[in-house]
Structures are given as C-alpha cells and as structure tokens.
Amino acid sequence: MARVELRHINKRYPGVQALDDIDLDIESGEFFTLLGPSGCGKTTLLRTVAGFNRQDSGEVRVAGERIDGMPAYRRNIGLVFQDYAIFPHMTVGDNVAFGLRNRGRPRQEIAERVARALDLVRLGAHAARLPHQLSGGQQQRVGLARAVVIEPQILLMDEPLSNLDAKLRIELRDDIRDLQRSLGITTIYVTHDQEEALVISDRICVMQGGRVHQVGTPWEVYARPATLFVASFVGAMNVIADLRVGAGGALALGLASRLAPVLAGRDCVTLAIRLEDMTVAGTSEDVPSDALALDGAVDKVTFAGREAFYRVQLDDGPQILAHVHRPERRLLERTGARVRLILPLANVHLFDPALGRRIEAVS
Amino acid sequence: MSPRWRPDFWSGVLVVALAVVAVLMVWPLYNIFSASVIDNRSGALTVANFAQILGRPAYQGALINSLIVGVGGMLGATLLGVPLAMLTTRFVIKGRDLLATLAVLALVSPPFIGAYAWIMMLGSNGWMRALLADIGIELPPIYGMFGILLVFSLKFYPFVFLLTASGLGAISPSVEEAAESLGAGPWRRFFKVTLPLVFPAVSSGALLAFVLSIADFGTPSIVGGKVRLLATTAFDLFTAEMGGNPGLASATSVVLIAVSMAVVVLQRWAVRRRDIAGSLIRRPSPQRLGPIISAAAHFVCYAIVVAGSLPSLVVIYTSFRKTSGPVFHPGFSLDSYARILGEVPHVIVNSFAFSTGAVLLIVILGTLIGYILARRETLAAGALDSVLLVPYIVPGVVMGLAFVVTFNVPPLQITGTAAIIILMLFIRRLPYAVRSSAAILKQIKGSIEEAAISLGARPGRAFLKVTLPLMLPGVIAGALMGFITAINELSSSLILYVGRTMTMPVRIYLSVLDGQFGTASALATILLAATGLAVFVVFRISDRKESVFV
Ligand SMILES: Nc1ncnc2c1ncn2[C@@H]1O[C@H](COP(=O)(O)OP(=O)(O)OP(=O)(O)O)[C@@H](O)[C@H]1O
Ligand SMILES: [Mg+2]
Numbered sequence: 001m002a003r004v005e006l007r008h009i010n011k012r013y014p015g016v017q018a019l020d021d022i023d024l025d026i027e028s029g030e031f032f033t034l035l036g037p038s039g040c041g042k043t044t045l046l047r048t049v050a051g052f053n054r055q056d057s058g059e060v061r062v063a064g065e066r067i068d069g070m071p072a073y074r075r076n077i078g079l080v081f082q083d084y085a086i087f088p089h090m091t092v093g094d095n096v097a098f099g100l101r102n103r104g105r106p107r108q109e110i111a112e113r114v115a116r117a118l119d120l121v122r123l124g125a126h127a128a129r130l131p132h133q134l135s136g137g138q139q140q141r142v143g144l145a146r147a148v149v150i151e152p153q154i155l156l157m158d159e160p161l162s163n164l165d166a167k168l169r170i171e172l173r174d175d176i177r178d179l180q181r182s183l184g185i186t187t188i189y190v191t192h193d194q195e196e197a198l199v200i201s202d203r204i205c206v207m208q209g210g211r212v213h214q215v216g217t218p219w220e221v222y223a224r225p226a227t228l229f230v231a232s233f234v235g236a237m238n239v240i241a242d243l244r245v246g247a248g249g250a251l252a253l254g255l256a257s258r259l260a261p262v263l264a265g266r267d268c269v270t271l272a273i274r275l276e277d278m279t280v281a282g283t284s285e286d287v288p289s290d291a292l293a294l295d296g297a298v299d300k301v302t303f304a305g306r307e308a309f310y311r312v313q314l315d316d317g318p319q320i321l322a323h324v325h326r327p328e329r330r331l332l333e334r335t336g337a338r339v340r341l342i343l344p345l346a347n348v349h350l351f352d353p354a355l356g357r358r359i360e361a362v363s
Numbered sequence: 364m365s366p367r368w369r370p371d372f373w374s375g376v377l378v379v380a381l382a383v384v385a386v387l388m389v390w391p392l393y394n395i396f397s398a399s400v401i402d403n404r405s406g407a408l409t410v411a412n413f414a415q416i417l418g419r420p421a422y423q424g425a426l427i428n429s430l431i432v433g434v435g436g437m438l439g440a441t442l443l444g445v446p447l448a449m450l451t452t453r454f455v456i457k458g459r460d461l462l463a464t465l466a467v468l469a470l471v472s473p474p475f476i477g478a479y480a481w482i483m484m485l486g487s488n489g490w491m492r493a494l495l496a497d498i499g500i501e502l503p504p505i506y507g508m509f510g511i512l513l514v515f516s517l518k519f520y521p522f523v524f525l526l527t528a529s530g531l532g533a534i535s536p537s538v539e540e541a542a543e544s545l546g547a548g549p550w551r552r553f554f555k556v557t558l559p560l561v562f563p564a565v566s567s568g569a570l571l572a573f574v575l576s577i578a579d580f581g582t583p584s585i586v587g588g589k590v591r592l593l594a595t596t597a598f599d600l601f602t603a604e605m606g607g608n609p610g611l612a613s614a615t616s617v618v619l620i621a622v623s624m625a626v627v628v629l630q631r632w633a634v635r636r637r638d639i640a641g642s643l644i645r646r647p648s649p650q651r652l653g654p655i656i657s658a659a660a661h662f663v664c665y666a667i668v669v670a671g672s673l674p675s676l677v678v679i680y681t682s683f684r685k686t687s688g689p690v691f692h693p694g695f696s697l698d699s700y701a702r703i704l705g706e707v708p709h710v711i712v713n714s715f716a717f718s719t720g721a722v723l724l725i726v727i728l729g730t731l732i733g734y735i736l737a738r739r740e741t742l743a744a745g746a747l748d749s750v751l752l753v754p755y756i757v758p759g760v761v762m763g764l765a766f767v768v769t770f771n772v773p774p775l776q777i778t779g780t781a782a783i784i785i786l787m788l789f790i791r792r793l794p795y796a797v798r799s800s801a802a803i804l805k806q807i808k809g810s811i812e813e814a815a816i817s818l819g820a821r822p823g824r825a826f827l828k829v830t831l832p833l834m835l836p837g838v839i840a841g842a843l844m845g846f847i848t849a850i851n852e853l854s855s856s857l858i859l860y861v862g863r864t865m866t867m868p869v870r871i872y873l874s875v876l877d878g879q880f881g882t883a884s885a886l887a888t889i890l891l892a893a894t895g896l897a898v899f900v901v902f903r904i905s906d907r908k909e910s911v912f913v
Binding site: 050051052071072073074075076077078079081082083085086087088089098099102103143146147150 | 808810811813814815816817818819820821822824825828829832833
C-alpha cells in the first residue's frame with residue numbers, strides 16, 4: 001500500500017511523443033484507471049512505472065521513495081499481463097511461488113502464502129495443474145494470484161481482461177475489484193474499454209496522444225467531461241461542432257436560450273449532448289425556460305429491445321441521435337414524423353472549438 | 364534505448380559475440396578479399412587475378428561450369444521436389460511419413476557419399492551399369508557433368524520438397540475452392556493461384572539447392588571427371604605443388620561468393636512483397652485418387668525417394684562385403700570395419716570429438732546471440748544479424764582457405780591443430796543455431812520474462828528459470844542439427860587437416876580417390892549411423908518434424 005507520484009514524465013519514440021508531461025498523484029489504496037484509445041501511451045506509462053522502459057525525463061515516486069532509477073526486479077511491483085504471461089512449464093503452484101522464491105522466503109511460509117493466494121482467486125484445488133489445463137479466465141486468475149502473493153506496494157494491470165470473452169470479462173472484473181478492495185492495494189489499471197473503466201475505478205485518467213485530458217471519478221468523467229475528447233470517448237455523445245453564435249450570444253440553432261451570457265463574446269461554440277439526456281416530443285410541446293429545443297424530422301428508427309434510437313434530421317442542418325428508453329410500439333412507426341427535441345441546459349455540454357476545453361454552461 | 368547505458372549481462376554477451384564474429388569471420392574473409400586484389404610478388408594493388416578468371420578460357424570454363432552446375436542442380440532438385448510435395452500434400456499417398464523421413468535422411472547424409480555410391484553403381488565398373496548392359500541398355504559411365512547433376516538433384520531435392528510441402532500446407536483450401544467456383548479449371552488454378560502462393564517456399568528451396576551445388580567440393584572432384592568448377596579450381600590453385608597461387612585462388616573464391624550472393628539477392632527480389640501470411644481456418648485435406656492414377660502417383664513418389672536413398676543403402680551394403688584391399692569378393696564380412704579400426708581409429712575419434720566440441724560452442728553462443736537478436740533491437744544487434752548471413756553464402760572451400768591464410772601466422776598461429784578445425788565448424792554453423800534459437804524465442808512471449816523480472820528475478824535468473832526451459836527442445840534440436848552438419852563437413856576440413864587431425868569425411872574422400880571403397884563404405888556407414896541416430900532424436904523431441912531440417 002503506497003501513494004504513487006508521477007512527476008512530469010516524458011517519453012519520446014521516433015516520430016511520436018508517447019508520454020507528454022504526465023503528472024499524476026495516485027492515492028494509497030486507490031483503484032486508478034488509465035483510459036484512452038489505442039496508441040495513447042497507456043502501456044508506455046505503465047511500463048515506465050514497472051521499470052521496463054525508461055522515461056526521457058521525469059520522476060516516479062512510490063511511498064515517497066524515488067524508484068525510476070531502480071531495475072525492474074528490485075521494484076516491489078505486481079504486474080498482471082494482457083496475455084497472462086503464465087510460465088507454461090511450471091505448475092500453477094510454482095507460478096505463484098516464483099516471486100517468493102526469488103525473495104528467498106522459507107519453504108513453509110511460501111507454501112502457506114501460495115495456498116492463501118490461490119484460495120483468494122478460487123483456484124485452491126488447482127495448484128498442481130499445468131497452465132495449459134486451465135481456461136483463459138483461470139489462467140488470468142493465476143496471474144492475479146502470482147502478482148499479489150508477493151505483497152507488492154502497487155499492482156499494475158495492462159488490459160488484463162481483453163483476451164477473455166464478454167461473460168468472463170464481467171465475472172473477472174468483479175473478482176479483481178473485490179480482491180483489490182480486500183487487500184487495499186494501490187492499483188493502476190489500463191483499459192481502452194470505457195464501460196469497464198467506469199464500473200471498476202475509483203478514479204479515471206483519460207489520455208490521448210500521450211497527454212492527460214482529465215482525471216476524475218467515474219461520475220465526473222461521464223457527467224462533466226473536461227474536454228471534447230473525453231466527452232466523445234466516454235459514453236455516446238451527439239456533437240454539433242462549430243455552432244455559430246450570433247450577436248449577444250444567440251445560438252444559430254434551436255429556440256429560446258439562456259446560454260446567451262456564457263456565449264457572449266464568442267462567435268463559435270461546440271455543443272454536445274448525450275443520447276439519453278434529451279426528450280423526444282411533438283412539435284407543439286412547450287419549451288421550458290431552462291432548456292434548448294431543436295426541431296426536425298425522424299430520419300430512422302432503430303429498435304434494440306429495451307431501448308430504441310431515433311435519428312433526427314434537424315431543420316438547421318446536423319443529425320442527432322436520441323435514445324428512447326422502453327419504446328412503445330407506436331413510437332417505432334414514426335419515420336418521417338416531425339419532432340421536437342428538448343435539451344435541458346443542465347445536460348448540455350459546451351466546448352471551446354479551438355481548444356476543446358469545457359465551457360461551464362450553467363453554474 | 365534508454366539514454367543511460369547500463370552494462371548488463373546481455374551487453375557483455377553482445378561484445379563477446381561481436382569479437383568472435385570479427386576474428387573468425389570478418390578478418391579471414393577480409394584477408395581473402397585483399398589477397399584477391401594484390402599481386403603475389405610485388406604486393407601492389409591489381410585486378411589481374413580477376414582479369415585472368417574472366418579472360419582465360421580455363422577459368423572462364425570453370426565459372427560457366429559452376430553456373431551450369433548451380434542452375435542444373437537447382438532445376439533437378441525442383442523438378443523432383445515440387446511434384447513430390449504436390450502429390451504427398453494434395454492426395455492420399457500411403458507412407459507419407461516414411462517418405463518424409465527418407466527424404467530427411469537423404470538430406471542430412473553427406474553429398475560425397477552420394478557421389479561415390481553412384482560411381483559404384485554407374486561408374487566404369489559399376490554393377491548397375493553392368494546389369495543394364497546385360498539386358499541391352501548401354502550407358503556411358505557417369506563421370507562428368509551428368510554425374511554431378513544426377514548427384515545434386517537427388518541430394519538437394521529434399522530441401523525443395525520439405526519447404527514446398529510446408530508452403531502448400533499453409534494455403535487455405537478455401538482459396539483454391541474460390542478459384543474453382545470462379546471458373547478456373549485445375550491447371551489454371553494451379554498456375555494462377557497455387558503456384559504463386561507457394562512460390563516463395565519453392566524458390567527458397569531452389570535457392571538452397573543452387574548455393575549448395577556451386578559450393579560443393581567433394582561431389583565434382585569424385586564424380587566430375589574432367590569438369591572443372593570454381594570450387595575445385597580454388598582448391599587446386601591453393602594446394603598446387605609449386606606453392607600454389609594464393610592471389611588467383613582468392614580471386615576465384617571471391618567470384619564464387621559473388622555468384623552465390625547474386626542468386627540470393629535475385630531470389631529475395633523475386634519473392635518481394637510475397638510474404639503471404641494466411642490465416643488458416645481449415646487445413647487442406649488430401650484427396651483420394653482413382654486406382655490407376657493413384658498407383659502412378661505412388662510410383663513417382665517412391666521412385667524419387669528411393670533413388671535419393673539408394674546411395675546410402677549401397678554404401679551400407681558395401682561396407683559389409685568381403686574385401687581384400689580394393690578388390691571385393693563374394694560373401695559378407697566385417698573386414699572393412701576391422702581395417703578402419705586397426706588403421707585409422709583416431710579418425711573416428713577426431714570426428715566425434717571435433718563435432719561435439721564445435722556443437723558445444725555453437726549451442727552456448729548461438730543461444731545467447733539468438734536471444735539478443737530476438738529481444739534487443741540495437742544497432743549492434745542489427746549489424747550482428749546481417750554479418751551472420753555471410754556463412755550461408757560462403758562455400759566451405761573458401762572459408763577453409765580464408766582460415767589458412769589468416770591463422771598460419773602469429774598472433775593466432777593455429778594451423779595444424781584441432782582448434783582450427785573446431786573453430787571452423789563452429790563459425791560455419793553458428794548462424795544456423797542463432798537463427799533457430801531466435802525463431803524459437805519469437806514464439807515465446809516476451810511478457811513471460813517480464814513477469815519473472817517483475818516478481819523479483821534478475822535478468823540472468825529470469826532467462827535461466829523461465830526462458831531457457833521453454834527454449835530447450837528447440838535448442839537441443841538445433842544442437843543435433845549442428846552436430847549432423849559438423850560431422851559430415853568435408854570441404855573446409857580437407858583444407859585444414861593434417862595427419863593427426865584427419866576426420867572421417869576426409870578419410871572417406873581420400874579412400875575413394877584411392878579406390879578403397881570397402882574402408883570408405885565402413886567409415887561412411889558409421890557417419891550415416893551417427894547421423895541417423897541424431898535425426899531420430901530430433902524427430903522424437905521436436906513437434907515440427909521434417910521442417911526442422913530446412
Ligand atoms: N518500442 C517502441 N518503439 C517505438 N514506438 C513505440 C514503442 N512502444 C510504443 N510506441 C509508440 O508509442 C505510442 C504509445 O504506445 P502504447 O503502447 O503506450 O499505447 P497504448 O495506449 O498502450 O495502446 P493500446 O491500447 O493499443 O495498447 C504509440 O504511438 C506507439 O506506436
Ligand atoms: Mg497497450
């Protein structure tokens with residue numbers, strides 16, 4: 001259990017800045033997730049902490065001690081791999097014992113700790129098996145036991161679930177979370193699956209192009225995305241880019257607006273709204289004063305069981321996708337119908353088109 | 364790389380490897396190159412040696428003959444190997460494993476055994492020729508170009524066969540079915556779809572056949588009669604009575620290397636952008652043939668393979684015949700074995716000792732270098748990788764000459780010792796071990812080793828405890844392969860041996876030139892037995908079977 005501080009970490013590969021001034025504090029016992037698209041530098045950052053690649057500049061501190069000059073085998077860090085990396089020529093028990101043997105622990109102690117670790121991941125009965133006799137999910141649980149049995153200061157996991165099928169992924173996701181809670185071990189977890197990140201994390205760090213876009217709780221990241229990138233990467237979002245703002249802050253789109261004060265002085269803004277954050281109403285519907293209304297025609301209806309999606313062609317140009325919870329049959333036959341989308345201002349996200357930064361719409 | 368260079372175990376290995384390669388390969392070859400452009404007497408820079416080779420009819424002839432031998436051996440091997448591969452992979456042929464095993468045995472047996480076995484069959488006094496004459500078929504004795512091409516075709520077809528067979532096995536049947544459903548008949552399908560897809564495999568087998576054909580020294584000097592080749596010319600020029608002509612011998616060697624290199628480049632160019640990695644969902648399943656066609660197909664397959672194995676059988680049979688000196692008598696005996704044990708026991712001991720010594724060195728350094736090439740991407744490792752391609756194209760004769768020129772003067776005066784032969788075997792076969800261990804390592808995920816390190820194992824311990832055990836079957840197979848080629852090596856040993864350090868292949872070669880077929884056969888049988896045993900072990904421990912050998 002330890003606090004992790006990453007200070008101004010930079011790493012350049014030929015032609016790409018893999019890490020661009022990463023500065024993060026991870027609290028003791030926290031489940032901290034690095035989330036971002038492929039190639040954004042998550043693995044690079046994780047391997048820098050683990051000691052498998054060296055940053056060009058910057059510091060890594062664990063529990064206040066600087067570790068970035070230390071070789072990987074001396075850092076007390078547990079690692080869980082995407083491809084399990086189980087030693088195929090050793091039994092499950094030997095795999096888990098490997099780290100303890102490297103530390104020269106007495107036999108008796110090793111046996112006890114291995115047994116306890118295997119019980120923790122519900123593999124107590126499989127200690128004598130060889131890895132190829134286990135399923136993928138079981139192999140990854142061995143990987144987990146092997147990493148935690150050495151009682152590492154921190155635990156690092158690089159997409160540990162991405163080789164598993166959907167059902168196992170959910171099962172093991174919960175196992176990992178429970179194990180982390182019960183051991184209270186500081187964990188840095190890498191994924192590009194935003195839903196997984198939201199479910200499992202205490203805090204999420206959203207990255208792109210080697211840079212940190214936002215660090216926050218799952219709720220903050222989802223409900224108050226700090227940048228346009230976060231908004232569109234986490235969850236599904238309608239984005240209306242480069243909307244013209246008229247004199248005095250009037251929007252070029254929709255009807256009445258209380259946004260004028262925030263928008264005054266700008267000539268352009270990017271607006272985003274989640275699919276489920278608006279209501280689909282008839283064109284005669286009254287518009288509340290704290291909402292924006294957009295009129296258009298239903299272009300396409302997609303039915304997916306417990307939910308449906310409307311694609312609405314707005315009169316003013318772009319298309320918007322709206323989510324309808326528990327759709328009724330009559331609502332599914334409305335292709336071509338005129339509708340009014342009502343967007344409560346509290347749910348509308350505004351971004352500076354040039355910088356991609358959030359503009360607080362309503363205080 | 365990290366900005367701060369921290370020397371570790373692996374950088375030490377890299378330094379040692381670079382030093383070994385520099386001393387045992389770069390330096391000797393540099394000496395050959397420089398000797399080729401320096402006048403023997405005056406020491407001045409000259410192109411006269413090359414002018415002679417390209418200008419004088421005798422040397423011109425050797426160059427042209429070498430090209431004919433290369434192309435002929437390659438075509439012969441391809442014409443035998445490709446049909447065999449097609450038939451055995453696409454149709455139900457009984458005893459496919461037996462065919463493959465026999466092909467491998469033919470492949471690993473030394474080529475000069477083939478040469479003199481064919482002389483015993485089709486030479487001036489050959490029994491097969493006599494038999495055929497009895498039934499009215501008069502054949503000329505096989506000495507000359509025909510004999511060389513016959514031996515090479517039957518010797519090198521397994522390369523083409525094994526590579527093509529594995530290439531064909533990697534083509535998804537769906538691709539061919541797609542071609543068929545689009546209206547391509549069997550021939551069109553073969554030429555438009557199948558052949559282009561296996562072309563890389565066929566051509567790398569053919570390339571091997573070419574390079575080995577022009578590099579081989581024993582076969583042309585035993586069965587070639589008056590046909591002069593670059594390899595035999597270089598040898599004669601160097602060992603001639605009157606002190607030889609090192610400049611011209613070196614220039615001949617350089618031409619030989621240049622030809623090999625040109626062909627390698629040509630093949631690379633021909634298969635450029637053809638590295639077709641298909642994802643195999645369905646394996647092709649062999650089809651049944653009608654009874655008549657099936658009988659014909661079986662006949663073709665077995666005829667090729669039996670012809671390829673015939674020399675070994677003849678040699679083994681001959682070794683047990685009654686002899687007195689060069690004359691055979693009716694009946695069987697162990698005379699030949701008694702003679703070799705009485706006269707040249709040290710030759711047998713030498714062969715095993717030198718090969719084992721070389722293999723130990725090869726395994727240790729080859730495994731470590733293989734690791735560096737597979738896991739470390741540095742400039743030095745890249746350089747090492749390209750330098751290690753060199754032995755593939757430098758014939759044994761040339762390497763032998765280079766060693767003599769380099770190591771007969773201080774500071775490293777080791778000519779006439781066992782060490783020079785061991786080091787020669789070592790450097791010639793090192794690249795194969797490096798390649799095979801790098802290939803195995805590419806199959807072992809790097810994350811496994813990182814897992815070990817993250818659990819507190821130092822890099823050396825992680826390698827020993829985790830990586831090495833996983834590599835071991837491949838390393839052992841590679842070691843046995845190295846042993847097989849080392850114990851059968853003739854051309855470079857022939858240049859480097861002295862009486863004390865004579866090896867079995869050298870003794871066999873000299874006996875054959877003397878007409879002592881009995882003792883030659885007994886020694887050759889020992890070689891074949893050792894080789895066969897090694898092949899058997901490789902088959903047992905390796906799941907890739909035949910493909911290990913090419
Ligand atoms: N060894 C390397 N040499 C050169 N470039 C590299 C190397 N490793 C990573 N990169 C580059 O650095 C960037 C970040 O890579 P990284 O592996 O950290 O991404 P990632 O976020 O883990 O992606 P993924 O989700 O696909 O695993 C990428 O552009 C990648 O191409
Ligand atoms: Mg990654």
